[in-house]
Amino acid sequence: MNVELYERMWMWGASALLLLFVGAIFVTAGVYAIHPPSHVETVDPEALATSPEFGNPAVTVQPDGSVVVTVVASLFSFSPDPIEVPADRPVTFRLTSADVLHGFQIVGTNGNAMVVPGYVSQFTMTFHEPGEYLIVCNEYCGLMHHGMLGKLIVRKESK
Amino acid sequence: MSGRHSLTGAHVGVAIAAFAVASALGVLQAMSLADIGFPHRDESLYYIILTAHGVLMALVFTTFFIMGLGYALAQESLGRITGRRVAWVGFWLAAAGSVAAAVTILMGKSTVLYTFYPPLQAHPVFYIGATLLVVGSWLWGGVMLASYRSWRRENPGRPVPLSMHGILATVVIWYLATAGLAAEVLGMLIPWSLGMVPKIDPLVARTLFWWFGHPLVYFWLLPAYVLWYTVLPQVAGGKLFSDRLARLAFILFVLLSTPVGFHHQFEDPGISAGWKLAHTVATYAVMFPSFMTAFTVIASLEVAGRRKGAKGLFDWIPRLPWGDPVFAAIALAMIGFAFGGFGGAINAAYAMNSMVHNTAWIQAHLHVTLGTTVVLSFMGATYWLLPRMLGRELRFRGLARVQPYLWFLGMVIFSTSYHVAGLRGLPRRIYSATLTGEYPQWHGLAVLAATGAVLLFLSALSFVTVTFATWIGGRKAPAPAFEFAVPLRPAVAGLWDRFGLWTVVAVVLVAVAYAYPLIHLLMQPRYPSGPYQPF
Numbered sequence: 001m002n003v004e005l006y007e008r009m010w011m012w013g014a015s016a017l018l019l020l021f022v023g024a025i026f027v028t029a030g031v032y033a034i035h036p037p038s039h040v041e042t043v044d045p046e047a048l049a050t051s052p053e054f055g056n057p058a059v060t061v062q063p064d065g066s067v068v069v070t071v072v073a074s075l076f077s078f079s080p081d082p083i084e085v086p087a088d089r090p091v092t093f094r095l096t097s098a099d100v101l102h103g104f105q106i107v108g109t110n111g112n113a114m115v116v117p118g119y120v121s122q123f124t125m126t127f128h129e130p131g132e133y134l135i136v137c138n139e140y141c142g143l144m145h146h147g148m149l150g151k152l153i154v155r156k157e158s159k
Numbered sequence: 160m161s162g163r164h165s166l167t168g169a170h171v172g173v174a175i176a177a178f179a180v181a182s183a184l185g186v187l188q189a190m191s192l193a194d195i196g197f198p199h200r201d202e203s204l205y206y207i208i209l210t211a212h213g214v215l216m217a218l219v220f221t222t223f224f225i226m227g228l229g230y231a232l233a234q235e236s237l238g239r240i241t242g243r244r245v246a247w248v249g250f251w252l253a254a255a256g257s258v259a260a261a262v263t264i265l266m267g268k269s270t271v272l273y274t275f276y277p278p279l280q281a282h283p284v285f286y287i288g289a290t291l292l293v294v295g296s297w298l299w300g301g302v303m304l305a306s307y308r309s310w311r312r313e314n315p316g317r318p319v320p321l322s323m324h325g326i327l328a329t330v331v332i333w334y335l336a337t338a339g340l341a342a343e344v345l346g347m348l349i350p351w352s353l354g355m356v357p358k359i360d361p362l363v364a365r366t367l368f369w370w371f372g373h374p375l376v377y378f379w380l381l382p383a384y385v386l387w388y389t390v391l392p393q394v395a396g397g398k399l400f401s402d403r404l405a406r407l408a409f410i411l412f413v414l415l416s417t418p419v420g421f422h423h424q425f426e427d428p429g430i431s432a433g434w435k436l437a438h439t440v441a442t443y444a445v446m447f448p449s450f451m452t453a454f455t456v457i458a459s460l461e462v463a464g465r466r467k468g469a470k471g472l473f474d475w476i477p478r479l480p481w482g483d484p485v486f487a488a489i490a491l492a493m494i495g496f497a498f499g500g501f502g503g504a505i506n507a508a509y510a511m512n513s514m515v516h517n518t519a520w521i522q523a524h525l526h527v528t529l530g531t532t533v534v535l536s537f538m539g540a541t542y543w544l545l546p547r548m549l550g551r552e553l554r555f556r557g558l559a560r561v562q563p564y565l566w567f568l569g570m571v572i573f574s575t576s577y578h579v580a581g582l583r584g585l586p587r588r589i590y591s592a593t594l595t596g597e598y599p600q601w602h603g604l605a606v607l608a609a610t611g612a613v614l615l616f617l618s619a620l621s622f623v624t625v626t627f628a629t630w631i632g633g634r635k636a637p638a639p640a641f642e643f644a645v646p647l648r649p650a651v652a653g654l655w656d657r658f659g660l661w662t663v664v665a666v667v668l669v670a671v672a673y674a675y676p677l678i679h680l681l682m683q684p685r686y687p688s689g690p691y692q693p694f
Contacts, residue, residue: 142693
């Protein structure tokens with residue numbers, strides 16, 4: 001196919017740019033293990049009350065010192081609320097919904113996950129800045145969707 | 160209107176009526192989000208008009224306009240519409256379905272937004288109406304294919320006119336896309352809403368929705384590209400820079416626009432990281448034909464400027480007909496897409512999506528892509544079609560001349576505000592940005608966005624006024640010819656015209672992208688959901 005020189009240059013340039021973008025994503029994913037929350041696990045949304053983990057959603061400290069937060073989202077609140085976690089320690093959020101789709105977004109951070117009934121969403125992050133963070137539901141869930149808010153408190157641990 | 164273009168007239172008329180209603184609702188949404196009071200403002204009204212705005216703009220306006228444009232292009236570039244009766248059946252099915260769905264929305268019985276994710280449940284008539292709209296569009300696709308085959312029999316060995324090449328690509332993408340939607344709506348949502356099936360899996364439904372949801376974007380965008388390649392250079396007085404590369408671009412869209420849906424589901428559970436990464440790669444690949452389009456179209460405009468005597472590096476730009484509403488609208492649409500494209504590259508950036516997912520950034524992105532690139536292209540197309548179709552001159556030409564610029568300005572304000580607000584964490588689709596009390600910077604940006612929305616509404620009003628006034632009272636004049644840009648080198652038929660072959664390859668790519676993840680989803684122990692109506 002006969003293609004003009006300038007157009008060939010443009011196409012090579014565009015290819016290089018796109019390869020750079022994809023390359024950056026592969027490096028951050030492969031080398032630094034930065035992924036979107038992609039946990040695969042199912043749970044019965046009608047049996048959450050009797051589930052050992054989601055029956056009483058709470059913040060727990062594991063034997064290795066890491067922190068696990070289980071959260072149940074339901075129309076129109078998060079439980080537990082507020083969530084209190086220590087600063088500078090890996091915190092793993094495990095989330096599910098008791099009813100419809102919800103979102104779980106910790107404003108001002110990269111914490112952002114869809115919460116789907118029947119499934120467990122999971123992501124891990126470390127908070128370095130102590131203080132109060134706003135949690136919002138960012139997936140439309142019904143008439144009071146905009147009022148579905150929560151609070152995350154990050155405390156500096158006394159040594 | 161001459162009988163030749165009665166199909167186009169009917170479809171474009173419905174499209175613009177839907178657009179008129181939806182733009183009035185849009186300005187109310189932006190005001191609500193900014194806490195600007197108006198009569199009857201409350202939560203329920205907000206979510207009802209949010210649903211209506213999305214359905215009328217993204218599904219009704221676009222589908223009807225594209226069908227109407229397809230009929231005009233088939234008539235003018237192939238000299239025929241094969242199957243007019245089927246086409247009218249399609250029109251009435253789609254119109255009846257759209258009205259039925261709109262009525263259940265306005266009655267407050269289907270407040271599920273245009274993404275209608277279960278287990279929120281709408282009235283069965285909402286799903287059935289949406290199905291009729293899609294069935295109508297399938298008939299349209301059939302008429303496009305039949306017209307092409309009829310033309311092909313009479314013109315063996317000749318390349319199909321480029322405008323129809325783009326429409327055929329649009330039709331193939333639409334069939335690939337709506338296969339996923341049909342599986343979701345016919346296989347899950349309709350039986351569930353009628354109570355025949357008690358429970359459905361929300362994640363399977365979401366996955367099928369986004370199988371449809373991203374190629375939907377290319378169903379909107381490709382007809383705009385057809386206008387950029389075949390109408391814009393002609394209106395500007397230039398020639399199409401490369402016919403071959405335009406055809407290659409359309410084929411690349413056929414191949415790559417569907418196996419990308421997981422980039423809408425990056426934050427979802429239940430889909431493993433590897434498959435999300437695979438769809439990420441395809442998402443970046445599908446940006447390539449857009450880069451090609453940018454070069455070819457801008458080079459074609461440079462040809463136009465040079466033919467008008469431009470000599471320097473950039474002096475061809477002011478020589479383009481910026482005062483012509485057809486040219487201005489479509490050229491501004493392209494400028495909008497430069498921003499929309501790079502915003503899309505950010506959304507698609509895998510882990511970086513966490514920064515923007517479901518924030519106001521997303522509605523800002525959709526409004527620079529669909530709301531600017533596609534809408535302005537279709538406004539320009541309306542100004543191009545009306546005199547040719549009706550044999551009438553545009554009325555209020557001054558208003559028509561200003562209107563695209565007003566739209567662009569309004570969108571710059573609207574979309575920049577929401578992009579920034581989204582980066583600061585403002586979630587999308589909420590009744591008010593100030594309820595939390597903790598984020599006063601959201602309020603200022605929401606007020607700014609509402610200002611942009613008012614400008615957009617004024618521009619929409621101008622567009623509808625010009626269209627309506629021309630239709631009923633434009634001065635009778637000989638209809639100008641439908642002329643398409645001539646390529647610099649004559650078109651020859653080649654590999655990129657073999658739609659059968661490329662459709663097979665595209666189906667294989669969709670199967671590779673979706674078969675394993677869907678089977679994996681279906682094989683694990685699952686706990687489907689019953690219906691909820693919290694509105």
